[in-house]
Amino acid sequence: MTSNSTEQLALFDTPPAPPAAPPPAIAPATHTNEAPIPIACPAQLAPGARWREVDTPTQPIGFVLRRSRRTSIGLTVGDDGIVVTAPKWVTLAQVDGAVREKARWLLDKMRQRHRRQQQLAMAETQWREGGRVPYMGQFITLRLGHSGHGHIFEGEPAKPQAGQVLHLALPADADSSRVRDTVHAWLQNMAKRQFDERLQHFLQRSGAVMQRWRLSSANTRWGSCNSEGNIMLNWRLIHFEPVIIDYVIAHEVAHLRHMNHGPAFWQEVGRLMPGFESARQTLRNHHPATLPLL
Structure with missing residues (x-):
């Protein structure tokens, strides 16, 4: 590191506990009794995008499918819900398979966003x-x-x-x-x-x-x-x-x-x-x- 560089350290960037007192382990989330999360098609789809749904062991998952020049399948969760971006040469079966493989992660992210939206709505009443x-x-x-x-x-x-x-x-x-x-x-x-x-x-x-x-x-x-x-x-x-x-x-x-x-x-x-x-x-x-x- 050069003398004029600035090293930035943020709280919890790297949070190892002191050797003498390690923090308790956090149990992984389970989904056994969780209600299905609502996933609705956006009111408007971008040009070239399409709505698609696949069945997963947990619940059906709807998502917006976009084709692009990227070289791999990308999955994101945002204001438009779940968006899958895939190369033009990838088959629909492969897209569906990627969604099923990442179903737990996708549903976790959707639940987090849903809870956050509910909290924001409640916050306005304060x-x-x-x-x-x-x-x-x-x-x-x-x-x-x-x-x-x-x-x-x-x-x-x-x-x-x-x-x-x-x-x-x-x-x-x-x-x-x-x-x-x-x-x-x-x-x-x-x-x-x-x-x-x-x-x-x-x-x-x-x-x-x-x-x-x-x-x-x-x-x-x-x-x-x-x-x-x-x-x-x-x-x-x-x-x-x-x-x-x-x-x-x-x-x-x-x-x-x-x-x-x-x-x-x-x-x-x-x-x-x-x-x-x-x-x-x-x-x-x-x-x-x-x-x-x-």
Whole structure:
């Protein structure tokens, strides 16, 4: 690596556990009792595309078939459902065989997208009068119509209690997108304050030197640290309880000394935050793009 290159390390990019405390194994998903996932033909098909269905041991699978100049069969799951792209010389029997072979993977991806769409629909109901939003591990309640200047949180921002109210200086009939953007801005401001305080705590404990830090809006990572000593922390961490926030910050501060996920790195995390393993396992169950759907 040249001296001017930047090595980027993100939380969970390479997540081996400390040798002394390996994480529990995750059992593979089973599909024995799962209901069939609805797979409908898109309202419109692209020119040259066709709708096709095949039977599989789990359920029938419908997909959009496209022909192309590629040299192999490709399968993707997206907004149009399942799309199979195949060379012109590949037979329909071969296409069907590829779909059957990957049926479990395809259905897993479709179920994930279906759950995500349901969660997004539910999330929209939060951005209103009386909506509940997770903040530092507690659900706080939104109240609209505050007539003063700025927004008022009735509790102590660093130690919220369940049910405490965030009064927003918005009209009572503000639409959901405006409420959402306002709450996000407030949460990001709180994240700056809380994260900076905890960064200073762990930096003092570590003795390492950080160049600078900033908030991130990444949809794929909770935090990162590069070889130049710059740290990024996902603002959505403010939804979690303090111990989870501390783990991510300790993780990135440890990278200031060890730009890898080797044994020495995990020992440093353990020195900065003894008993971090539980917080790490909790965070594995959440993805940045799913919040605030805790």
